[in-house]
Amino acid sequence: MSNCLIAQSGGPTSVINASLSGIISAALDNPKIHTVYGAINGIQGVLNHNLINLTSIFSNEKNKLETLKTTPAMFLGSCRYKLSNIDNDETEYKLIFDVFKRKNIKYFFYIGGNDSMDTVLKLSTYAQKNNLDVKIMGIPKTIDNDLFGTDHTPGFGSAAKFVATTMLEIAYDTYIYDIPSVTIVEIMGRNAGWLTAASALARNEYNTSPDLIYLPEVPFSIYDFLNDIKAIQKNKKNVIIAVSEGIKDENGNYIAASENSISDKFGHAKLSGTGKTLEHIVSKSLKCKVRSIELNVLQRSAVHISSLNDITEANLVGNKAVEYAVDGHTGKMVSIIRTNNVPYEYTIDCVEISKVANKEKLIPREWINKECNDITNNLVEYVAPLTYGEPNIEYKNGLPVYLDISHLTNHN
């Protein structure tokens, strides 16, 4: 009998622990797997021999596995670490597979976004090249919904529900004053505008907000932006705007770039201040009250308003990853195939990791309106079912009950 190892990487989502819970419970039940290990802080935890025994934590604690499903962020911690190119330097790979060998790890599960899938690609390539019998599986997660090979990513639905609910509540907050106002809501998304687009779910029979939606997929023009606002103001006192943090001008420069142009290890520009930048522009150009609201990390951590469909899928994707790995699959990512929209139905499959890693799935142009200031109904219909359902979260003394994560902080 062999063992398995799980790690989590990249930014959190509300349901990445639901996937972890799914992997652990399937692995505990699988007769081919003896012990379930977790690496603390992603692949760095493997490199640093920082493993914990998940079997001993969870095997007699089914309740804990349930609570894990609705615990924010990442029970195993995270990292943003890019493995070196195999052709250049094999040192890290030797270290990692040495840990696998010593711990008798035959299955490695990596939950993450497109950067993490790069790690899955590299590790599986290295294993195949060196005839090492370790199955490497990727489990998708990202609030950005920008992974290829899957209809959508676990984590997106819950973030979309948070964004849409908050947008609706912001509309209530805004409509109460009888004075002209512009409210700019900045939503996460460097290159993909899926989450910003989800704000459109806040519209209903009595609420037209967000009145304008600006996405990173199409060029952003300050001139058009101000004219769009003026056009809405002709019929509506309180204008509410959803804007991706990653909107860029026609030359591809981030609107917020002037304020902050540090880039992270994967070469992504670190953004902040798109909303604030636009707030200053509007308040200089138009005579009205202006406010910008940055939804910030709440988008990826507000489990208290997560989507039950999302949690269920994230958990199932975890279960299936174990099944696929034990069946001999490797170098693949578990994926969700939508088979019907109304009622929403789906099935689980897996795809070659090379089709996923290091790529970004953007909103197709035809799902953005001609004026580049809104989305089409196809996109609304695509996102809506992913937000359906509410988990039954336990509360104690007014606060949600989440799982103890002191193992991430005690060693500090």
Add this chain to the structure above:
Amino acid sequence: MSNCLIAQSGGPTSVINASLSGIISAALDNPKIHTVYGAINGIQGVLNHNLINLTSIFSNEKNKLETLKTTPAMFLGSCRYKLSNIDNDETEYKLIFDVFKRKNIKYFFYIGGNDSMDTVLKLSTYAQKNNLDVKIMGIPKTIDNDLFGTDHTPGFGSAAKFVATTMLEIAYDTYIYDIPSVTIVEIMGRNAGWLTAASALARNEYNTSPDLIYLPEVPFSIYDFLNDIKAIQKNKKNVIIAVSEGIKDENGNYIAASENSISDKFGHAKLSGTGKTLEHIVSKSLKCKVRSIELNVLQRSAVHISSLNDITEANLVGNKAVEYAVDGHTGKMVSIIRTNNVPYEYTIDCVEISKVANKEKLIPREWINKECNDITNNLVEYVAPLTYGEPNIEYKNGLPVYLDISHLTNHN
């Protein structure tokens, strides 16, 4: 038989509509009241003759009154309008009491904070001075919890629950990375730090965050602030800080004042950017990742994470306002008296409005620690029960179901 009129004023809270619902239902049931009117946009709605008939909207719609209890912001809209001094100019008063007379209004209910209680004080003084038989009652609301004459204000408990829950979720989001970081969470509160203090409820057996709490009641020193962070960093990688938007230096100048010093009609400085200001200071002075998060209007509008105790009290305070007014009280504010803390028990009373209007109840010095960077346990015990209980909010297609507020936007 006479009629009654209700209006809402100031900033929203998650439960101001629960008080409105409480007034409407008690007024509909009261044999001495014929028609229940609402003024749109507070006292301005009275001045502008912008009234709606709440009896016709709600009398046969008990479900609507239930949904109103958990509908964000203000069903009747709001205003920030200060009545002129009676001794200087009676014009507005004559207009208002003329509307009361024409609509046969014998009871006027004003839901608001300390500025709104100023309106209650002035109207009741004018009525008494001129022998006008209109009972004027104030119903407290504010997330700031800064009203005298009541143990706490409806709206504070829900905002506290949002702040504490979000603080806990931010802690999860922060602990996952194995790199030193400082996270600054900016919480509403110009002069009173009650809501910022409520962030301490996020602490539990495995979470010590927020590690530092800075309140507007005590002077803020950047020198001490940086030393406080360094002291925490000796034992903890990820430092999380709760800070009131209204913190001031020893000369009483707002820390964020340099960025924005416009003041509103009541003479309050309009603040934004305290978190951002501190973020810049920390990132210049200490070598670590720094992020600031402004909780913004979500604190007062996120009904989806409101407190059931708060909703229940807000509703009851509304009920009681009708009872007191019909019993002949005027120029008073309904208040909550805490009679026991564990288990939490309270009773409802009313207090002379002159003891409440235009005053601010701040955190007593003995509930703040000696170092001015945290609160004492007395304050935690005071806030905790106000956040208890979760309302049963209906969801449809992934989003909470709130009451239609198109009457606030259609006339635009």
